[in-house]
Amino acid sequence: MKNLKEDYFSPFFSHIYVEKAVLEHARTRRILAEFPSATVIEIDHYKDVFCRSRQSIRFQRRAQNLILAAKQGTLLYEGAPVCQSFGNRYFYYVSCAMNCIYDCAYCYLKGMYPSANIVVFVNLEDIFAQVRQVLEQHPLYLCVSYDTDLPALERIIGYVREWCDFAANHENLKIEIRTKCASKTFVRNTRPVSAVIYAFTLSPQAVIDAFEHHTPSLTQRLSCAAELIRAGCPVRLCFDPMIYVPDWQQHYEAMLEEVFRAIPMEKIVDVSVGTFRISQDYLKNMRRQEPESLVIWFPYQKEGGYCHYPDALMEEMECFLSGRLEEKISREKIFRWNV
């Protein structure tokens, strides 16, 4: 086990809240064993803690707690219009954990949830059962790492491995695991499954330094992506969200040069390109929490309940990146979210 802990950004949870109903669940016991000195507090329902009124998300980000719960009701959701379906007709996502150990200033989770604490739903078997039911009707493209970064939590919860095992045994299922994690331990412990796509979100180092707090560097992410490709895993590169910074073109050009040096582009599954966009309601919540954040207070253009960069800037940024990518991969493999 020592090896498994060596290069993850390890969260420390001083308090772990556990729904009484899942206290004896095998995954609960396994996760609690990772934190022998944490104070365990029994609760009736995760929302009693997660949805408490007047929580300070900024304060909680400095000392996140963990909540272990059972997911009830709807377990599978249709992909949102702002998300990229990559040409898949049946595009769904699941939320087997909520919130993230990283702290990206632009993360929509800050506008979506009333708390920064991390919730892990331990009843993965119920989610699997619902996925099986849907697979009886039609194929499924399923994103399992949207409301969190699953690989970053892998040392603690092991859900990537569980999804890989599940996907390997179910036809017509394609899974995307979106991540900024760059753990070599994760890579070493990952077995290639043709239906599981590892989607690395990439940003220029200047953007990472300014806005993607606690995340691995661009170089580290690329190194892990390259290693997964060598191991035979399907890998996708996500230049999404592109974030505006002064001299953005210079920064994105430098990033691409590093990408092209590190990654055999002919071996990647595809790429996504998209500038930052977010639901108007989430942005409003985020502005209440972050009165000074440049990325949150950009004068975005509002359209149909969403905020995005002004059309001209959005077009310029996305066309620049897509154009440069087209020099390396075919146009059919480049997905722009608004096209």
Ligand code: SF4
């Ligand atoms: S890595 Fe993704 S999920 Fe995690 S804080 Fe950043 S944007 Fe949010």
